[in-house]
Amino acid sequence: MGKDKGPTFNLKTPKGTKDWSGSDALLRDRIFTTIANVFKRHGGTALDTPVFELREILAGKYGEDSKLIYDLKDQGGEICSLRYDLTVPFARWLAMNPDVRSIKRYHIAKVYRRDQPAINKGRMREFYQCDFDIAGTFDAMVPDAEILRIVSEVFEELGWTGRYTIKLNHRKILDGVFAVCGVPDKMLRPISSAVDKLDKMPWADVRKEMVDDKGLDPEVADRIEQYVMNKGSRELLDSLLKDETLNANAFAKAGLEEMALMMDYLEAFGVLDKVSFDMSLARGLDYYTGVIYEVVTEGSAGVQADSPEAQKAEKSNKGKSKQPLEEEDRSNDPTLGVGSVAAGGRYDNLVGMFQPKAQIPCVGISFGVDRIFSITKARLEREQKSDALRNSEVDAYVMAFGGKGFNGMLKERMEICQKLWSAGIKAEFSYKLKPKLPQQFKAAEQGAIPFGIILGEEELAAGKCRIKEMGLPEGHPEKEGVEVEIASLVPELQTRLAKKQQGAISSLAQQLQGTSV
């Protein structure tokens, strides 16, 4: 091994997986940090579960998608599988810990699905989920509303102000609508799933699927249209609350009352204006029992459909069941709808599947980080915010130069670095004994490092060195740097770093709260 000529290995990552490095890894990390900080601000505590679970824990939770679960080989002992999401492990943990009757937990980790990967579409077999869930028995809609406040804080802090909409609906309202329209019980699931396609298909196509493919009475379909095509806010809710037919149904009545509470609380939390009550939102997963929501952003189908341009486009596309753009946008994550970047809802019965005595109601949200990453990166590239696309965050590059017989000043560079590191300043230097000055400048430029610390023999002998801000234009008075006492290098550099950070775009939010829409 290793003795042969040429590579003897198949040098690749497994199908549907990839390595993350450089500016991509750094940007994704900053998205994680932004999201985790919001979770902590709301009292979230971290839960970390094993990457694999006993296979029986996952069994019967994902319906047809169970075939996508990765199994571990039987090497003797327990039979295990890689986790498919973070929700089932959370429910398993709650069932296992009867002392915990309520918790706000967050979990940012990878999940695994043996789906057909499409890397250029962002559909991977290994991908991250960022989940926040509130478990416990509380007064109606209070934690539910806080979840949407969390959603709004995350996207505001990612700099998406004005570019996202939280679509909101309630499973009970939907069930009530289907009942009063006359959908037979056994057709509830397929009709609900057809309605859920309204974010990517016009009504005519959805109706066709209901009537032609699923055998629904055309009159029932027309009655459904009168409800599910509505979206709005309080005025829509008010009109539904006056609908006597609908309110005669116990499910619908309960759902509408909860929705009224929800809107009151969303207003108190200052997020009602980010929410669209969208009666076509149905959500795929079976385990939702109350409010359901999905976040869509610019360029995703749901938002486009709201704009007049998109409605025009929709009309001209009648009869086409899929548009290329929408196909591109599709997530590999069945918990997310088409074009959505976060999704969730209330699921009151999942914990009871593990431990009937430990029934604990839950409500939560899952952020699709891979898609948020792609949209964020594309915007940074479009707006040429290269600062946000650096490989590392180094503050200073310590370099030296000298004339003939120059010894490279390695130890002096090391001692300066030591001072900087001890002060918490991120610093690098060349690992060469005698690096050339242009090489050192090149290294600082390649790393987009904002400051060079330059050691020269004469200055050093006088106890001085030079701070040079990189990338200043020709003719700038400080183009050649500023001489400072080595004893005051740390505070001098800290002042300049603070100033640079203040003047420039510094936080991810600031970088992303751009000018273009």
Next chain:
Amino acid sequence: MGKDKGPTFNLKTPKGTKDWSGSDALLRDRIFTTIANVFKRHGGTALDTPVFELREILAGKYGEDSKLIYDLKDQGGEICSLRYDLTVPFARWLAMNPDVRSIKRYHIAKVYRRDQPAINKGRMREFYQCDFDIAGTFDAMVPDAEILRIVSEVFEELGWTGRYTIKLNHRKILDGVFAVCGVPDKMLRPISSAVDKLDKMPWADVRKEMVDDKGLDPEVADRIEQYVMNKGSRELLDSLLKDETLNANAFAKAGLEEMALMMDYLEAFGVLDKVSFDMSLARGLDYYTGVIYEVVTEGSAGVQADSPEAQKAEKSNKGKSKQPLEEEDRSNDPTLGVGSVAAGGRYDNLVGMFQPKAQIPCVGISFGVDRIFSITKARLEREQKSDALRNSEVDAYVMAFGGKGFNGMLKERMEICQKLWSAGIKAEFSYKLKPKLPQQFKAAEQGAIPFGIILGEEELAAGKCRIKEMGLPEGHPEKEGVEVEIASLVPELQTRLAKKQQGAISSLAQQLQGTSV
């Protein structure tokens, strides 16, 4: 499912794995953050690789321990295994990316080993590693010295000042010693592994193993003793540099010269006083080619053996091959020696095993976070620093009270929370419509939340509320809280939070830089 009485599931995590939650998860997160911040300060960039690799990538890298690798089931397609460490995936990535000739990368992630678990001893099948490695062709010992500077910064910032020692040796010196002592080539590996046990066994036992079990000539063993029992600093190195027999060996000479350079650089980095040149350090893994090092701390065998008490204890234990304490201390991580909390070295040939044309020298360090966590937690408990053992980091609990007919002020509490969240303050409130005041105080106390924000009907009508610092003693002038204008609640609370943080132990380092040793 879920319809039966009683649990129908085996509610547990797989053997050798566990859930992390509450204060344990929070403390571990803070250790990760401390370590990652040091990595970034030295220009480290994140690399994230898939949790599983093609099986052939892992094959032939771990010798006998290969039997501990977890395999995925063959579900059609590629044959994969869970990663066993982070070093082999890094080497695979370097071999796959020929554009990258040099990099400082860090990786904090879980690895998997089907070892016999011993949970109360901290030996798990799923555990974290925190790795930093520098790849590239540079002048001798420069990156090697920076790695030890990183080691020292991590432990200083974890608050371990004066409580850890970096044991340092060089594979070439060891090879030279064995050669000049007369160890036959084919016995190099077993004799080296016997020497490595000197941190947990007295010389007499090691000698016995060499002579009786491995058939080494007793005279050769006695010559080895003259070398490997030495530990020290520059004075030891100087005496070895004068040893003509040793310097006649090319390996030893090269190793000693590199060690001299290393000590110069460690001095420039200000860490020479934390390093012990320990000639008995051999390290288990085969792939090391240059400097090797291991960090030991109080209570671990290596440090105890240096103290007079430990030497006494050692003598009285002669003949016993294992002490219970040492057994307790044993890591499940073969990259770590007994009692060590971090370990690493230079490995110049690993990348070439994947891609002979892409030979890239590397040097790195792996921190054993599970052991660092256990030691840190035990100390916090011993020193009763409960503040560092909270479940979450919430700043304020917003509560309300009122007389007869009190409506609970839910929306008012929500609005106050909204103000606090918008200002970045971590805040919680009761999810009950009409919570009782004692319940709300209890919730704040249980979460060790430092401030209560109290809303009363009369104060609210006057645009005011009360900030109450929790846990003030009876008789304190602010025991009942301080009334403030709601308009200035945010700055008032921020001032108090900043003051509390300043006065109290705030960072992990501050919490851990305790008084007891």
